[in-house]
Amino acid sequence: MGERLLEVTSLSTHFYTHAGVVKAVNGVSFSLDRNETIGIVGESGSGKTVAALSILRLVPDPPGKIVEGSVVLKGRDLLALSEDEMREVRGNDIAMIFQDPMTSLNPVFKVGDQIAEAVVLHQGKGKREAAQMAVELLARVGISDAKRRANEYPFEFSGGMRQRAMIAMAISCNPEILIADEPTTALDVTIQAQIMDVIREMQGVYNSGVIMITHDLGIVAQMADRVMVMYGGRTMEYGTVDEVYYNPHQPYTWGLLGSLPRLDEVEKQRLTPIEGQPPNLLLLPPGCPFSGRCPYERPVCRETFPDLESVGPDHGVHCWVPLDERLAIRASLPYFAASVA
Amino acid sequence: MSLVEVKDLKKHFPIKSGILKRTTGHVYAVDGVSFTIEEGETLGLVGESGCGKSTTGRVILRLLSATGGSVSFDGQDVMNASHGDMQRLRRDMQIIFQDPYASLNPRMRVKKIIGESLRIHRIGTDEERLDRVAELLEIVGLTAEQGERYPHEFSGGQRQRIGVARALALNPRFIVADEPVSALDVSIQAQMINLLEDLQDQFKLTYLVIAHDLSVVKHISDRVVVMYLGKVVEIADSSLLYDRPGHPYTEALLSAVPIPDPGAERARRRIILEGDVPSAANPPKGCVFHPRCARAQVDPCTVAMPPLESTDGDAGRLSHEVACYFPTRYAADGTATASTPA
Numbered sequence: 018m019g020e021r022l023l024e025v026t027s028l029s030t031h032f033y034t035h036a037g038v039v040k041a042v043n044g045v046s047f048s049l050d051r052n053e054t055i056g057i058v059g060e061s062g063s064g065k066t067v068a069a070l071s072i073l074r075l076v077p078d079p080p081g082k083i084v085e086g087s088v089v090l091k092g093r094d095l096l097a098l099s100e101d102e103m104r105e106v107r108g109n110d111i112a113m114i115f116q117d118p119m120t121s122l123n124p125v126f127k128v129g130d131q132i133a134e135a136v137v138l139h140q141g142k143g144k145r146e147a148a149q150m151a152v153e154l155l156a157r158v159g160i161s162d163a164k165r166r167a168n169e170y171p172f173e174f175s176g177g178m179r180q181r182a183m184i185a186m187a188i189s190c191n192p193e194i195l196i197a198d199e200p201t202t203a204l205d206v207t208i209q210a211q212i213m214d215v216i217r218e219m220q221g222v223y224n225s226g227v228i229m230i231t232h233d234l235g236i237v238a239q240m241a242d243r244v245m246v247m248y249g250g251r252t253m254e255y256g257t258v259d260e261v262y263y264n265p266h267q268p269y270t271w272g273l274l275g276s277l278p279r280l281d282e283v284e285k286q287r288l289t290p291i292e293g294q295p296p297n298l299l300l301l302p303p304g305c306p307f308s309g310r311c312p313y314e315r316p317v318c319r320e321t322f323p324d325l326e327s328v329g330p331d332h333g334v335h336c337w338v339p340l341d342e343r344l345a346i347r348a349s350l351p352y353f354a355a356s357v358a
Numbered sequence: 359m360s361l362v363e364v365k366d367l368k369k370h371f372p373i374k375s376g377i378l379k380r381t382t383g384h385v386y387a388v389d390g391v392s393f394t395i396e397e398g399e400t401l402g403l404v405g406e407s408g409c410g411k412s413t414t415g416r417v418i419l420r421l422l423s424a425t426g427g428s429v430s431f432d433g434q435d436v437m438n439a440s441h442g443d444m445q446r447l448r449r450d451m452q453i454i455f456q457d458p459y460a461s462l463n464p465r466m467r468v469k470k471i472i473g474e475s476l477r478i479h480r481i482g483t484d485e486e487r488l489d490r491v492a493e494l495l496e497i498v499g500l501t502a503e504q505g506e507r508y509p510h511e512f513s514g515g516q517r518q519r520i521g522v523a524r525a526l527a528l529n530p531r532f533i534v535a536d537e538p539v540s541a542l543d544v545s546i547q548a549q550m551i552n553l554l555e556d557l558q559d560q561f562k563l564t565y566l567v568i569a570h571d572l573s574v575v576k577h578i579s580d581r582v583v584v585m586y587l588g589k590v591v592e593i594a595d596s597s598l599l600y601d602r603p604g605h606p607y608t609e610a611l612l613s614a615v616p617i618p619d620p621g622a623e624r625a626r627r628r629i630i631l632e633g634d635v636p637s638a639a640n641p642p643k644g645c646v647f648h649p650r651c652a653r654a655q656v657d658p659c660t661v662a663m664p665p666l667e668s669t670d671g672d673a674g675r676l677s678h679e680v681a682c683y684f685p686t687r688y689a690a691d692g693t694a695t696a697s698t699p700a
Contacts, residue, residue: 060543175634205406205570207631210614214630232544235573235616239623258620276548277618278577280600285577287555290548294513 019051021091022193022226023072028086030064030071033079037299041067043250044085044322049194054220054227056241056258058234058273062298064250065230069196072228073111074103090194108139112187116199118179122171129155129167132186139190154185157222158215177208181215188219195220196228201236213240234273238262243331246270249296249306251322256332266326266334266343269307275352289351305337313338313346359433360394361532361564362418367391367427369410369417373639385639387413389588390427392666395532400558400565402579402596404572406611408638409585411568415534418566419451420444431532449479452525456537458517462509468495469505472523479528494523497560498553515546522553532564539574551578572615576600581677584608587646588638590666595676602688604669604680607647645683653684 030042042064049055059065070076072088074095088095090110095103107113115121123131132154133147142150148167155163158181171179180200187195197216201209217240220227229240237244238258245255246267254267265271272291293310302308308318318337325333328340336343347353369388372381388410395401403411416422418429420436429436431447439447455461462471473491476482482490492502498519509517518538525533538554539547551574557563569575575582576596584592584605592605603609610629617623631650636642644661648654658664666679669687686694 060545177634205635206572206614207406207610208634210628210630214628233616234544234618235623238618238620239616262618262620272545274618276545278548278551278573279617279619280573280576280612280615281617281619281622282577288548288552288577290552291545292549294515295543295546 019053019224021048022051023049023091024087024089025068025072026087026089028068028071028088029084030067030076030081031084032081034299039298040250040301041081041298042071045245045247045250045252046086047245047252047255049226049228051193051226052220052224053243054229054241056237056244057228057230057247058232058237058244059247060232060295062249062295063247065247066198068247069113069198069228069230072196073107073113075107075113105139108135108192109190110192111194111196112190112192113196113198114180114183114187114200116202118176118183118203119171121183122179124171127168127170128174128182132167132182132189135186135189150189151185154189155182158182158185158188158219159211160185175208176204177211180204180208180212184212184215184219188223191223192225194226194228196230198230199232200229202232209236216240234262234277246273249298249301251306252335253307254332254334254336256329260329260332264329264332265347266328266332266340267336268311268313268338268346271347271350271352272310275350286351305335361397361399361432362395362566363428363430364394364414364418365392365428367414367417367429368425369413369422370425383639386588386641387638388417389641390663391585391588391590392427393583393590393593395564395566397531397564398558398562399581400567400579402575402582403566403568403585404570404575404582404611405585406570406635408587408635410588410638411570411585412536414585415453415536415566415568419448419453419534421453445479449528450531452528452530452533454518454521454525454533454535454538457541458514458521459509459541461521462517464509466508467505468507468509468512468520471509471520472505472527475524475527481528490527491523494526497526497557498523499549513546515542515549518542518550519553522550522557526557526561529561530563532566534566534568536568537570538567540569540571547574554578572611584611587635587641589646589663589681591647591681593666593677593679595678598676598678601692602678602686602694604678604685604687605647605682606651606653606684606686609686645681653682655683658683 026046027044028042029044032039032041045068057065071083129151132151136142136147136150152163152167155167160166160181201212241258244258244261246253248269253269275289291310296306302319304319304321308314323335323337327333367388370384370386373383375382391414405411417424424437469491472494473487476487491505495502495505500519539550567578576599579596582594582596582599583590586607592608603612610631613629633650642649645659645663648659664681664683666681669678669680688694
């Protein structure tokens with residue numbers, strides 16, 4: 018892969034609430050290269066969104082606080098920057114697309130003006146030139162009749178077009194990193210395909226690194242080069258998509274893969290769900306957050322979170338189950354038994 | 359005879375505007391939908407937002423009145439049933455809602471929520487009803503003690519189980535499940551799908567499962583109905599749907615669904631549809647899909663909506679109907695021989 022853009026090391030973001038401390042992100046590390054897409058996948062409450070917000074230092078404080086770790090963007094530690102310097106980074110170096118494009122666009126300003134505002138702010142362009150650029154950007158993300166559309170308000174756009182406008186705004190300043198937080202969750206699947214197409218195309222044009230945050234393992238398989246699986250604020254497993262999907266080592270990853278109905282299944286297979294309910298983030302055990310739901314749990318699991326174990330090139334896992342035992346268990350699972358056959 | 363027969367069902371919502379609230383147009387939410395559901399079968403109803411799938415489910419249960427067409431349940435006319443007949447019918451026809459937060463009354467204890475229909479239908483004594491509620495809670499994987507709690511004390515997946523227990527209370531024969539898993543996390547989704555399948559075996563239930571997630575619908579259903587803009591465009595046995603879609607919309611829809619398998623994803627050909635779904639208040643003339651369709655011809659596609667017709671490619675063994683003038687046909691070995699217009 019290309020040049021290293023981002024290096025996140027043992028990042029921890031906690032929320033101090035009246036009910037107690039929520040360790041939303043707990044010692045998470047990952048990196049991102051130019052032209053690369055990393056998928057962060059997890060269920061609600063896994064900490065994937067807070068991890069992304071922490072990179073941009075957008076976690077509301079109070080109650081949230083980045084308590085530990087470093088976020089290094091091409092040699093600069095973002096956590097050490099002043100608020101003014103950070104504002105330069107946002108938009109210019111790292112841009113973000115949010116889940117709900119309606120709440121992230123201002124309803125009382127024209128779409129074109131909102132995109133132009135970012136251009137004026139970050140690139141010091143004149144108003145007229147910025148307006149012209151806004152039209153070009155809208156056209157580039159596939160909005161037809163961009164000139165007329167730039168003069169419309171967000172309510173006149175469909176959901177898919179709003180998300181395109183958000184992408185136009187995000188790429189307006191040529192960011193090196195694009196963070197997409199569930200960019201298509203609110204959209205229909207055919208529109209989702211359009212948006213993913215636009216994101217991929219823009220990545221090709223600008224050579225950016227993309228962080229794709231999603232709960233959908235299908236989107237990760239489609240878009241990402243590498244993937245990080247999160248649960249209860251922790252990284253459970255990370256690696257190239259091929260490693261994590263075809264050679265997964267974490268019982269939680271097995272659980273996710275076994276839970277999914279597949280469109281291309283030929284013989285109907287009964288799903289193997291993960292038993293139990295999602296964890297209460299206020300009452301997470303000091304050890305592995307998946308203990309309590311994990312069928313292969315042992316006493317140590319609740320007490321201490323296991324260290325990273327390397328199980329292949331660019332493939333790491335946190336799990337107390339010994340390697341040989343792990344592989345034996347996996348071979349016996351219906352999901353993997355079927356895929357081997 | 360099929361358990362549920364839906365014929366040419368229509369639901370048009372009036373658009374009112376101005377001071378006098380005159381009707382200035384209609385949203386053609388459901389516009390001539392026909393299908394049948396056999397006893398013990400799971401029929402999936404799939405489509406994107408605004409295609410009319412939820413409205414169809416509600417009209418079948420007469421939670422909304424139809425604009426036209428007919429629905430019969432076990433031979434009985436649902437649309438014209440009297441108040442008393444309807445009440446008896448409702449024992450047999452129940453619904454599970456999408457949002458487990460909005461569909462449970464936050465001020466009622468769970469045992470009361472589940473037992474309410476028993477009370478309304480005056481079934482059993484208070485004590486018998488409590489026993490039944492306890493039994494229902496256990497059937498859906500909760501405990502009888504949890505009946506004393508309020509909905510907010512449960513997680514999303516557990517609330518959805520409460521919704522299922524409520525639907526089962528009267529021993530129905532037919533359940534409409536409207537997006538039963540879309541509010542749930544992946545790991546909990548699988549629990550719910552398995553529960554629905556187990557209950558079907560245990561109580562010989564017939565399901566209409568409405569969902570936008572094609573993978574879920576295909577997994578759980580015997581046959582799948584694909585809707586677009588108020589119309590049925592394809593009905594297929596779910597084993598045929600992925601390999602042999604006939605309608606170009608179904609093909610695009612299937613190709614847009616990401617598969618959790620990186621190798622399979624790299625090998626796929628994706629059809630990206632242009633533009634958005636048109637407004638149901640002003641649907642296109644002719645075939646509703648023609649403005650986004652690569653195969654569309656001025657004549658006949660813009661002239662009239664094609665009827666649903668059986669495709670012969672499956673040798674008639676499995677049910678497969680497509681509403682398209684130029685459906686994809688398949689040779690015996692499964693290769694597509696698209697009848698692209700000349």
